[in-house]
Amino acid sequence: MSNSSNTVLGILAGTAIGTALGVLFAPDKGVNTRRRITDEAIATRDRIATTTHELKDSIVDAMSTNKENLDTRLEAIVTNASYKAEDVITSLEKKLKELKEKNKKLQKTS
Known part of the structure; x- marks a missing residue:
């Protein structure tokens, strides 16, 4: 749990305990x-x-944002890897072309 949720729960618990003690010691x-x-008790339950509902909404929003960030980062990684793979393929094709030319020269001289 985060610090803010612990703080909120602590405030609610303190309020409930303080209210209960105040009511118990009041002459009535x-x-x-x-x-x-x-x-x-009903008011505390409602609070x-x-x-709890606000914390749940906050967690859902944070998870959604983190998922979107992860999706964006993953897409960037895949795109970057694709470009690098294309560079490697181009380089290999260039080397293959050079090897084929050398092989043709060797075949002509033999």
């Missing part, structure tokens, strides 16, 4: 305290769900 009727604990 049990019914009201239980209702506030329930409300805070966690939202944060």
Whole structure:
């Protein structure tokens, strides 16, 4: 997990714990305290769900961007290799032509 997601989870956990402790130590009727604990638990659950969804979207976006970058780099490597292969083939054809000419000269003298 990245530092930002750990920070967000830490803030959410701290908020939930602080809220729960504040509600528990507040002088109020049990019914009201239980209702506030329930409300805070629901709000915390919703915040966690939202944060989780945002983190998932962020990860999906990062993966998509990295895939596109990888595809671009791979295409560049293949293109570069193709040009180099073409250079090698041209060089080999040139050498073959020279060898054929030398071979013709040798055959004429024999």
